Each structure stands twice: as C-alpha cells, then as structure tokens.
Amino acid sequence: MKFLDLLKTANHNLLRNKTRTILTILAIFIGSFCITTTSASQAGISSFLDDQSAAFGGEGLIQMYAKSDDGNGIAAMSSFSSYTGTPKKYTGGDKNEQGLTAITPEQIEKVKELPGIIKDSVLDGKFSTVTYVESTKNHEKFAPSLNLMTNDSVHFDMLAGKMIDNKSDESQVVLPNEEWATELGYKDADEALGKTLDFVWSDPVTKELITFPAKIVGVQAPSVVSGGAMVINTALNAKLYEENTKYLPAEEKDKVYTIAAEFDYKKYSADDIKAELDKLDLTGITLNDIMGQIKSFFDAVIGIFTIFGYIALLAAVIGIVNTLLMSVQERTREIGLMKSLGMGRGKIFLSFAIEAVLLGFWGSALGAGASILLGTWLNSVAHQGDGFLQNFPSFNIVEYTPATVIPVIITIMVIAFVASVLPARKASKKDPITALRYE
C-alpha cells in the first residue's frame, strides 16, 4: 500500500467506530488543552516581563547595599525576621531599622571611581520625602511616593512627554499614570505636560509650608517594573532632601543605605561589577537579577501545571493503547485477509501506527484550538473596558505562537505513535491463517 492509501485506510478505520474514536480524542484533547494553555500562559507572562524590562532598559542599572555582618544587606532586607515577631536586639552601629548597614561616603566615592561605573549616574540614596503635592489647577492635595531614577539606559514606556533629566537644574516630575493627570484636574496626559505641580514640605519645627514648584515633563504608561511612584529628578530631590534633613546633625545627613548607579554594560558584565563592589564591601543587584527571580517563580508554578497536563496525557495514552488493542482484536480477520493478499508486516504496523498518530493529531490540534479560542477570548475580556488587565494593554495572559503550539502537537503525535507500538506490533505479528480462522 502506498502511504496515502495507508493514511486514508487509517482515517477510514477511525470513522468506523465513531464513539470510541471521539472518546479517545477527547482524552487527548484534555491533555493537549492543559499543556497548550500552560505553555501559552508561560509565553504570555515571560514575554510580558521581557517587554516590560526591555521597554525599561536598565541593562546597566545596579543597586548597591553595604554587606552586613550576617552575610549581605539584601538577605537582611528580604528576610522575614521582622514579621516573625521575634524581638531583635539593638546592636547599635550603622544599621537602620531594616537591618541595613549604612554606606559610608568613602565607599560612595570609591564606587564613583570604579572602572565601568558611569560616574555621574551614581544616585547616592539620599531619598527625599514630601508632605503632599498640590495641583496648581484644581488645588487638590495628594500624598505621593517618590522615586529617583538614573536615566541613561532606562527607558520608560511613556504615555506622554519624556523622562526626567537628572542633568537639568530645573525641578522636574513624571506622573506614574494618566489617572494622576486627571486627578490633578487635567483632561488627559497631554494636557498635564508642561504644567506645574507644587511639592510642599511642612517644616516639622516651624510648621512653615515650603513649596517647590516642579514641571510635569511626562506621564508614564502603566508598568510593573517602575511601579506607581512619581519620578523626580535629582535637582528637585536635592532641594527636598535639604529641607527634610535640616535639623539633623551633619553626619546623619550623609547617611545612606542604598545607592544606585549605571555601569557600562556593553563593556562590563554585571558579574565583573559585582566582583569589584564586593571588594568595597558592597553587594550589587541588577534588574536582571530581580526579573530572573520573578520569572523563575512563574516558571515553577507553570511547570507544575505542565506536569499535570502530561499526567492527563498519560491517561490519554492508555486510552490510545486500549482503543487500538480493541481495534486489532475486532479486525483480526481483516488483518488476516490483508496479509494473505500480500500486505507486509511493516505496512500493517504502519496502518495502526498512523491511526494512533491521527488520534494524537486530532486530539492535540482540537485541544490547542480550543485553548487558543478560550485564551483569545480571555485576553480580550481582560483588556476590555474595566477588565482586570485594562491597565496593562501589553500583557496577554496567554500568548500563542506557532513556536509554542506546534511543538505541543508534534510531541503528542510522537507520544501517540509510541503508544501504538504495542497494539500495532500485535497486529503485524498475526499469523494470516490463524487470523482468518478467528471468529
């Protein structure tokens, strides 16, 4: 028999017992649906994270903490010790309430001199705060959280305007999203551009209100990486910090716990920089480290779902074996006839194997198709109007590409083929005379 005839015969045989075929396909369908959906959501999440961090840039961004006695600063920061309720002894020294050790001005100077570190990108971690901001348009008051940013390699996804300029002497601010613009009394993000936002600091001693007007230079698109904080430039930060620390002794004013900088990531690897920082008793952490942690968390969760998908598939495989064994049994005489008419063992084997592969194909293709339909619907619902992802237009919960779907289908077809080996061998080994005598 020619291959096309084998294919047609196999297809024909599947249609002979429709109920059984449909049930077997259904079992494969479930497995395929699970696997396609999990792999698509993995693709969706990871491409979203990639997009976000690619849009953000920041390949050269590195944050530094002083190494503490018990290992490093980051460990201390991320430990759950503060939540366990265990009383922690005051050890004095330079540690802050989070257990971070202060970075000395000498260390900062040395960081600035490190090869690879871009000197004027170093943010010394003197983070200012503000009592409130007040709109010059509708005079509403808001309490924002403030953020500083290096702006050499970082690219924000901007809805309007541009990022702050740390080299400028003018006070600048970027709003976290469009909602801020409307709350401040502007029609939309574009209208807020160039307008003034007043940063107000209430002097803790004199109760005097000190106002720092800042120009709104941009409005960000929603982003998980940059969070919901207002970004101010270093010029504004320095003025605010000066007021914030007015009553502190000089050495306290200079106490910082974290510094950020950019390094020349085209010439130096993050590991090189980290090694250099280590010599200065500093620990560096890059954006990639953080994204890597987030990703590996998602990967682990999705990995578990994928395993469940394959378990479902394993059950389906047993279904295939069972279906084919029954089919071989039922068609014993037919096999005998075909053999006596000169059909070779290989062809008999192949005809059953093709049947299994077809089952695998239909089950997996339909499962993947259903997953694509459902996922596409879910994506559109999530982004629609007040859907739960309306603020993240670029985030698709599930993302289907030929590169994620086709391997699933092919894998299932291969698995189906493997499942067919036992029944197909049984069929091919049948002795024509015994098979013909079979009642």
Next chain:
Amino acid sequence: MKEIIEVRNLTKVYGKKAAAFSALKSVNLKIYEGESVAIVGKSGSGKSTLMHLLALLDTPTQGQVLIDGENASKMKKRKVNKLRSNRFGFVFQQFFMNPNDTVLENVLLPLKIAKVKRSTRKKRAMTALKIVGLEDKAKNKANNLSGGQKQRVCIARAIVNSPKIIFADEPTGNLDSATGDKITDLLFRLNQKGVTLIIVTHDEDLAKLCGRVIRISDGKIISDKRQRAVAPRRPAAKKVPVARKRG
C-alpha cells in the same frame, strides 16, 4: 506443460513434543500451468494445510515449495508478499469481506496492496465486477449482499489483479447448489482462460469438474488422478454475462 508449483517432501507439524501433530507427511507434488486441481479430503485430512503451504500463507516444518522453480523459503518476505499480491488470488469459504465497506472498495483492496495506480484501480475493479455480473452493486455495502453475491464479489476480488493461480477454499461450501453452480461456472471459465485453479473441497461434484483430483487422508496423498473434466452445468435460470477480455 510448464510446472508452476512444485512441492518436495513437504511436512507440517503443529504443536511441540508430546502434543505434536503431523498435518502433512512428506508430500510430493507438481502442479502445471493451466491445470484445475481439486484437493479432496475429509476435514482434518490436511487438505487446507496443503493449500496454505502452496499459497505461501504458512511455512512448512520440512520440505520445500517451489514457485516457478524458485524455493519460496529462500525468498525474502517482501518477494513472497509481492508474489501473493501479484500472482495469487484467493477465494474463501467465509468470504472475508469488510462488511461496512462498499463492494467496490472490497474488490479494490488487492490493488491497493499491490500499489496499483489510483486511476486504474477503479477501472480494473469495475471490469472484475462486470465479469462476475455485479457491476450494478458496486456502490452497495458488502453486508447487504446475499451469500452468492458475496462469493461473486470474492471472486472479483481474487481476479482483479489478474492472478496466475486462484486458490479457492471450499468456494461453494456456504452456498446452495444453484448459487454454487454459478460460482463454479465462473471459476472454470477463468480456468479456461489459462488461470491455474486450485480448489480445496470435500464436495465430490465440484471435484468431478476438475482436470485433476488429489485425495488426501491423514496428511498423505492417497491418490492423484487426471480425469476428463465434466463440463460444468450451466445454471438454467439467469445467465452470467460472458467474460470479456480485460484491458
């Protein structure tokens, strides 16, 4: 006359050791091209075993089957399969049809297996159906035919690939005598056109029609006689259309 099958010292033993049973014991036989041979014997005599061995459906425990002088046990499997699909035709007592396929599909099957081109398959199958007088049933399901019609479909299937030898295992065994006669008539008409006919039967009337009768008992040939074949009775009722040469 050219010999088409030769059997030398053929022995077939089923089972092992204590349970061993010799179905055939050192059988020697030559069958010539164009002969009509009846292999006659009681059930259990070994006649079916002999036919299976002649048709290369089974392998002998000892001895040789030579097809056109070539030892079949030395042939590659692929060649044996090819031989069966291109040179042999089979007619079974129980028909062995795929009941849910159409008559045409059943007749086509040997051509599919022999890798005949798609375009010529249908033409040849229809010609074969015309010979057995069932061309109008081509689209019917095989299951909906009567026993005689089924056996005619089987003959169409057996001749569709223009075989040199037709093996018929009790071809009239499941049919009433009138229908059986029609089938017999068809088979002998093929024989007159040069097809070697090997019929396994216990029906003495059918055996009388053959040019040679081989009697088997207990796994041995007890007689092998050539006879003047009695012309097959023509069924009085319905005439089977005259076979035309297939193109």
